[in-house]
Amino acid sequence: MRRLAGLILSCLVLSALALLPSDPAAAARRDGASAGAKWVVSWVGSVQGPYPVGNPSAQPDQRFAFPSEAAGARDQTLRMVVRPDLWGREARLRFSNAFGTRPVTFDGVHAGLQLGGPALLKSSNRPVTFGGKASVTVAPGQSVWSDPVRLAFVRDPADPLLAGRKLAVSFHVAGESGPMTWHAKALQTSYVSPPGSGAHGHEEAEAAFPYATASWFFLDAVEMRAPADAFAIVAFGDSITDGTASTMNGDDRWPDVLSRRLKAIYGNRVAVVNAGIGGNQIAGPAEYGPQKPFPGGPSAKSRIDRDVSALSGVSALIWLEGINDFSRNGNAGFDTVKAAMDEVLARLRKERPDIRLIGATVTSALGSSSPAHGFVEQDEKRRDLNDHIRAPGVFDAVVDFDAATLDPSSGGLKEEFVPESTTGGKGDRLHPNRSGYHAMGQAIDLGLFAPKGKAAQR
Numbered sequence: 001m002r003r004l005a006g007l008i009l010s011c012l013v014l015s016a017l018a019l020l021p022s023d024p025a026a027a028a029r030r031d032g033a034s035a036g037a038k039w040v041v042s043w044v045g046s047v048q049g050p051y052p053v054g055n056p057s058a059q060p061d062q063r064f065a066f067p068s069e070a071a072g073a074r075d076q077t078l079r080m081v082v083r084p085d086l087w088g089r090e091a092r093l094r095f096s097n098a099f100g101t102r103p104v105t106f107d108g109v110h111a112g113l114q115l116g117g118p119a120l121l122k123s124s125n126r127p128v129t130f131g132g133k134a135s136v137t138v139a140p141g142q143s144v145w146s147d148p149v150r151l152a153f154v155r156d157p158a159d160p161l162l163a164g165r166k167l168a169v170s171f172h173v174a175g176e177s178g179p180m181t182w183h184a185k186a187l188q189t190s191y192v193s194p195p196g197s198g199a200h201g202h203e204e205a206e207a208a209f210p211y212a213t214a215s216w217f218f219l220d221a222v223e224m225r226a227p228a229d230a231f232a233i234v235a236f237g238d239s240i241t242d243g244t245a246s247t248m249n250g251d252d253r254w255p256d257v258l259s260r261r262l263k264a265i266y267g268n269r270v271a272v273v274n275a276g277i278g279g280n281q282i283a284g285p286a287e288y289g290p291q292k293p294f295p296g297g298p299s300a301k302s303r304i305d306r307d308v309s310a311l312s313g314v315s316a317l318i319w320l321e322g323i324n325d326f327s328r329n330g331n332a333g334f335d336t337v338k339a340a341m342d343e344v345l346a347r348l349r350k351e352r353p354d355i356r357l358i359g360a361t362v363t364s365a366l367g368s369s370s371p372a373h374g375f376v377e378q379d380e381k382r383r384d385l386n387d388h389i390r391a392p393g394v395f396d397a398v399v400d401f402d403a404a405t406l407d408p409s410s411g412g413l414k415e416e417f418v419p420e421s422t423t424g425g426k427g428d429r430l431h432p433n434r435s436g437y438h439a440m441g442q443a444i445d446l447g448l449f450a451p452k453g454k455a456a457q458r
Contacts, residue, residue, distance in 0.1 A: 257441025
């Protein structure tokens with residue numbers, strides 16, 4: 001008996017040893033639990049609103065999901081599908097009621113791996129809490145971060161099979177939300193249960209979600225626990241960053257192209273997040289809120305803190321904006337826009353000196369079919385702003401998107417960049433298509449983002 005007991009004890013010890021990592025440091029890195037682990041922003045959907053004020057693309061009819069704009073969401077579950085650009089074993093989520101007029105209560109919040117449509121990978125869905133509680137009420141004008149949620153399906157954050165996979169964040173709106181804070185132009189399909197249908201966020205099947213939306217509601221940021229050397233780049237701007245005329249669900253905006261190029265070098269240690277809003281301006285509108293909304297969202301001046309400074313792990317900003325200020329919607333003078341741009345840059349340099357500020361030259365809208373764009377005076381102001389962007393000392397570096405997309409013979413976009421990719425239309429000569437965004441993403445010098453003391457491949 002003593003011999004048998006000894007054999008059993010030996011087996012147990014060997015089994016326990018087999019479970020120990022041969023390289024504890026490597027295991028800690030895989031778990032994101034090393035002493036240097038930090039939060040890094042992995043996805044952004046800059047908020048505007050309230051719904052339906054905005055510029056969505058390829059939007060299904062929303063009357064059945066949201067019958068009343070004033071009531072907003074009513075006792076129903078939203079399943080927002082997002083693509084984290086960096087994965088970790090822990091995530092935290094930010095919910096916004098920035099442009100609501102009444103408190104909104106979220107409960108039954110879950111996060112899981114999308115399988116297809118609104119269906120989730122089996123056993124991937126995990127409950128999300130707020131201060132240890134299963135529900136949270138967000139006051140008008142406010143936002144809230146969730147507690148960290150362990151993503152059990154992420155065994156190794158660096159697994160290349162996770163790259164490009166999508167996270168489904170589901171939440172129940174208790175009662176009526178009132179006017180909804182949203183991001184109009186997701187170019188990504190998400191899903192909604194019928195009004196009055198209750199809480200279904202815990203369900204991994206798709207039966208409860210018959211309605212689709214091409215916008216994101218309430219959820220506006222996801223951060224991941226990442227290694228100490230991970231970093232994020234914010235692409236900040238208007239519809240040409242947001243991705244108008246790119247492919248629906250195609251992830252082929254210029255920030256997406258840049259991300260894939262950087263991942264070939266840094267793997268799961270870099271995120272490029274998209275803080276573009278269709279129709280956005282640098283200086284205008286002067287006033288913005290639930291009672292005075294504007295389709296282009298709040299100005300760059302008023303949203304820079306929420307959409308850049310408040311996010312974790314940001315090492316660089318690429319700012320492409322200005323064409324809407326000079327449109328017939330903005331009617332701004334060059335000096336006004338220049339002053340607003342310089343004001344934002346000065347604020348960032350004071351508050352976030354760790355962020356490298358990269359200016360992107362504004363692409364041409366000359367000859368656009370849009371009634372608000374395409375006239376000569378707009379193009380003259382655009383070229384003046386580009387001269388300012390290129391001037392020494394304004395930005396830390398410059399990306400020349402104008403050179404990458406301009407047809408010198410016409411002064412407008414290159415012809416092959418005009419036909420739009422979202423619905424196959426002829427294009428508006430304002431927004432580049434998939435090919436144009438590809439050219440823009442390829443035109444960026446990757447050396448701009450190399451960590452200090454290191455050189456990136458070009």
